[in-house]
Amino acid sequence: MSQFARGLEGVIANETRLGDVRGQEGQLIYCGYEINELAGKVSFEEVVYLLWNNRLPKQTELTELKQQLAEERELPAQVIEFIKSSPRTALPIDVLRTAVSMLGLHDPSLLLDDSLAANQRRAIAILAKVSVIVAYFHRARNGLDLPKIRKDLGEAAHFLYLLDGSEPSPKKIETLDVAYVLHAEHGMNASTFSARVTISTLTDIYSAITSAIATLKGPLHGGANEGVIHMLQEIGDPKNVDAYVEKNLAEKKRIMGIGHRVYKVLDPRAPHLQRMAVELSSELGEAKWIAMSERIAAIMKEKKGLYANVDFYSATVYYSLGIPTDLFTPVFAISRTAGWTAHVLEQLSDNRLYRPLSKYVGETVGRKFVPIDQR
Ligand SMILES: CC(C)(COP(=O)(O)OP(=O)(O)OC[C@H]1O[C@@H](n2cnc3c(N)ncnc32)[C@H](O)[C@@H]1OP(=O)(O)O)[C@@H](O)C(=O)NCCC(=O)NCCS
Structure with missing residues (x-):
């Protein structure tokens, strides 16, 4: 007799050597x-190498990976056209999803070579391009030029350079790089599961990553960090926190950035992001953001026994880096592309189609057909 677990909670669906979340x-x-x-x-690139190869790189291997990523940054002209012609009001995560899907159209090898080596090359190409897509769309929607691709910068630095059109500070680069490291992989979360389910049909890697981005978009997954900023903006001042939280809890509303399906204690990524959020917001004179966040976290721990998750502080970190709110989820996607592609490659190396069952709770079987004119 198969067991029923709503939302697949507690179900182990595959084996992985990539990541483990010990809640x-x-x-x-x-x-x-x-x-x-x-x-x-x-660095983020070392984590990418680790996830793709199950070991940290030697210096020469890291240099090679960085070169490969830099070589793959240019977008096909048609994708640039798409980015420029997308509505200014489009959600950046939607533009990213559709652009990644388009990348598959412009990979001439796709129908000819489905070897693991070819998919490893595609993983590099996708990872190299996602941040360019996000930054270019942001520039295009604001009527700004699209800066020329550079090959001398690492992933975090290159994204910030494209976004601002100028050289980022070492502090900003280091902060984003650590945020990338912390978001790169997270076990069998919804978007990674989507990627694995999709590739398990032996479709192509672009389709799998498209599926993952579409899944990440939802407010219960990657979209929560945007929700955190909206919440902080709505609260406005540390003195309003208690009333806000109380009201929302009374109305059974969720406090964004709090709680986790797997972690029942503090999310181990949160203290790193908290530290960076404190540093950045005091440097930028926006200490009230941290004051509000700390108070929300304290109330939720006390009243509901729930802890801050990764999105809670990453929101303040991204905000302090000057990243626009609606780019938070795309930035998460850039980093998580490392994990998604690693999972896709792992799934392909030992594939079994995902095909769970559902528990039928419909009408009792035995209904009789009635012709349309007699219903
Ligand atoms: C992430 C999340 C979906 C996990 O939820 P889950 O494991 O399904 O937890 P449940 O929905 O079973 O919630 C258990 C209890 O905690 C409460 N709860 C969980 N997260 C809450 C939150 N953020 N705010 C208020 N209450 C919350 C639920 O209302 C429920 O309370 P009840 O037992 O009194 O009804 C949930 O915590 C949430 O919605 N968080 C906000 C969104 C977010 O930050 N997402 C990013 C995750 S990395």
Whole structure:
């Protein structure tokens, strides 16, 4: 007899060597490394290499990966046209989703070579391009020029350079790089599951990443960090926090950035983001954001036994970096493309089609057909 688990809670659907989320212990593991062992010590590109190869790179391997990513940054002309012609009001995450889908149209090898090596090359190409798509759309919708691709910058620095059209400060680069490291992989979350389900039909990697981005978009997943900023803006001042939280809890509304399906203790990524949020917001003179956040987190812990999740502080970090609110989820997507592509490659290396069952709760079987003129 198959067991029913709503939302697949507690169901183990596959084996992975990539990431482990230990909800009771508050641990996040990438290929055997606890996140605290990596955050602030390795670059995003090293994590990408780790996820794709199950080990950290040597210096020459890291240099090679960085070169490969830099070489793959140019977008097909048609994708640039699409970005420029998208409505200014379009959601950046939607533009990213559709542009990644378009990348598949412009990969001439797609129908000819479905080997693992070809998909590894595509993983590099997709990862290299996602940040360019996000930054270019942001520039285009504001009527700004699209800066020339550079090959001398790492992923975080290049994204910030494209976004602002100028050289980012080392502090900004370091902060975004750590945020990328923290968001790169997170076990069998909804978007990663989508990517694996999609690729398990043996469709192509562009389709799988498109599916993952579409899944990440929802407010219960990647969209929550935007919700955090809207909430902080609505609250406006630390003195309003208590009343706001109380009112929302009384109305059974969710406080964004709080709670997690798997972590029942503090999300291990949150303290890193909290530290960066404190540093950045005090530097930029916006300390009230942190004051409001800390008070919300304290009330939720006390009243509901719920902890801040990764989105809670990443929102303030991104905001302080000058990243527009509606780019938060796309920035999450840029980083998570590392995890998604690693999962797609892992799924392909030992594939089994996902095909769960559903529990039928419809009408009792035995209904008789009635012709349309007699219903
Ligand atoms: C992430 C999330 C969907 C996980 O939810 P879940 O595991 O399904 O938890 P449940 O929906 O079963 O909630 C359990 C209880 O905590 C409450 N709860 C959970 N998250 C809450 C939140 N953010 N605000 C207020 N109450 C919350 C629920 O109302 C429920 O309370 P009840 O037992 O009194 O009805 C949920 O915590 C949430 O919606 N958080 C806000 C969105 C967010 O930050 N998402 C990003 C996740 S990384």
